[in-house]
Amino acid sequence: MVVTFFPGFRWRSQLKLAQIASPEDPFTLEQGGCLTEITVAYETYGTLSAAGDNVILVAHALTGDSHPAAHGPYDEQGWWEPLIGPGRTLDTDRFYVICANVLGGCQGTTGPASPDPATGRAYGMGFPEITVKDMVKVQKRLLEVLRIQHLALVIGGSMGGMQALEWAVSYPGFIDAVVVIAAPGYAAPQAIAYNRVGRQAVMLDPAWQNGNYYGGPGPEKGLAAARALGMITYQSELSMAYKFGRRTRSGQFEVENYLDYQGANIVKRFDANSYLYLLRALDLFDISAGYATYEDALARIDARMLIVGVSSDILYPPHQQEELAATLRRVGIRAELAVINSPHGHDGFLIDFQLLRPILTRFIDAALPAPVTVPIRQWFRFRASSLAYLGARLMPAVELREV
Numbered sequence: 001m002v003v004t005f006f007p008g009f010r011w012r013s014q015l016k017l018a019q020i021a022s023p024e025d026p027f028t029l030e031q032g033g034c035l036t037e038i039t040v041a042y043e044t045y046g047t048l049s050a051a052g053d054n055v056i057l058v059a060h061a062l063t064g065d066s067h068p069a070a071h072g073p074y075d076e077q078g079w080w081e082p083l084i085g086p087g088r089t090l091d092t093d094r095f096y097v098i099c100a101n102v103l104g105g106c107q108g109t110t111g112p113a114s115p116d117p118a119t120g121r122a123y124g125m126g127f128p129e130i131t132v133k134d135m136v137k138v139q140k141r142l143l144e145v146l147r148i149q150h151l152a153l154v155i156g157g158s159m160g161g162m163q164a165l166e167w168a169v170s171y172p173g174f175i176d177a178v179v180v181i182a183a184p185g186y187a188a189p190q191a192i193a194y195n196r197v198g199r200q201a202v203m204l205d206p207a208w209q210n211g212n213y214y215g216g217p218g219p220e221k222g223l224a225a226a227r228a229l230g231m232i233t234y235q236s237e238l239s240m241a242y243k244f245g246r247r248t249r250s251g252q253f254e255v256e257n258y259l260d261y262q263g264a265n266i267v268k269r270f271d272a273n274s275y276l277y278l279l280r281a282l283d284l285f286d287i288s289a290g291y292a293t294y295e296d297a298l299a300r301i302d303a304r305m306l307i308v309g310v311s312s313d314i315l316y317p318p319h320q321q322e323e324l325a326a327t328l329r330r331v332g333i334r335a336e337l338a339v340i341n342s343p344h345g346h347d348g349f350l351i352d353f354q355l356l357r358p359i360l361t362r363f364i365d366a367a368l369p370a371p372v373t374v375p376i377r378q379w380f381r382f383r384a385s386s387l388a389y390l391g392a393r394l395m396p397a398v399e400l401r402e403v
């Protein structure tokens, strides 16, 4: 097995790799074709309980990776840092959090930049078409490798929210609760239209060379333009007015400087072909695919659902989350809806932690009530009293926790 990473890939001290497909056990894709080798890059936080009942799967968005939070004070901060860690919303003193880079990505998991075992060269556009369902199936296989048989929670925003919803529909009985943030039940034409222009920007760059640019500079201008367009859809009129106004610097509007900066950044950290494949997976997302109706698909769910929208999201606007939550309720699923009142647009799920935190905490407390815990120091005090000691022995469900 050869593992190569896209040049922008950053090795993380706690990154783990798992093989979830082989020539003997190939991975069949939803749109056809199969992969005989899949490496999955993932990170974990906290400790798996003996009963295996404390696992949270965090799913990342388009250009995210397996690093939602730092592993310690000297580690690089992650993209959901304020939500994950000891005592935080996804409390790693209690939960075992797993986050994996998606299939088709370029941050350690197999994607178009990975070597095709048949040729030894990068797949490029020879990589099979992938869907959100495939991403989730890869995560399920990863959990099988890790011998995890149950998920307490799946949570994600944007493409991560699509994965969370896909988990709920594809694997009923496997999950207690699911949080879908800033994601729809299916990609609407306007979102597909944005992605179409983004893909064209990459593919019209002469340096794209039909995807065979590995070893050379690649379609840097096209990818930067695609990201600039994407960034516009992740923000809002208000957030742009507030951040940039009509200010200028070096002969350009600040908003132009910003888009240039974000374009230059993506080129450093992301593979253009991965970008094409993941945008296509976003467009193909329709939770009803493979089922008779949208309602039939959603009716399969038996997890408790929380659907969260961002009021100023122009990419997957809140009426799409309202429709999803209403349909879930109509088919008898226990679903809550919350719309955060944020000016930050779609990327509010990466910014508005003070708004997300209480909503998530309330849902997690209700859907996944914590076992009664007795801090260990207190337990030793109890032990002095034979009555309390006896009580503790009579209650095997009481967990002891270090404080």
Ligand SMILES: CC(=O)SCCNC(=O)CCNC(=O)[C@H](O)C(C)(C)COP(=O)(O)OP(=O)(O)OC[C@H]1O[C@@H](n2cnc3c(N)ncnc32)[C@H](O)[C@@H]1OP(=O)(O)O
Binding pocket: 059, 060, 061, 062, 063, 064, 065, 079, 157, 243, 244, 254, 255, 257, 258, 259, 261, 347, 350, 351
């Ligand atoms: C969800 C996942 O799974 S992970 C993917 C998340 N990461 C990304 O999307 C990467 C791109 N980053 C971003 O879009 C944003 O940083 C967010 C959404 C994460 C946070 O948004 P905000 O806090 O509003 O940051 P904002 O958009 O103002 O600034 C982002 C960057 O632009 C820079 N910037 C701001 N204004 C300007 C300007 N006028 N000209 C040039 N650069 C600018 C900032 O310095 C900052 O740089 P840095 O990322 O190197 O620190």
Ligand SMILES: N[C@@H](CCO)C(=O)O
Binding pocket: 061, 062, 063, 064, 158, 159, 234, 347
């Ligand atoms: N800004 C985020 C969310 C996009 O949906 C990303 O780049 O992944």
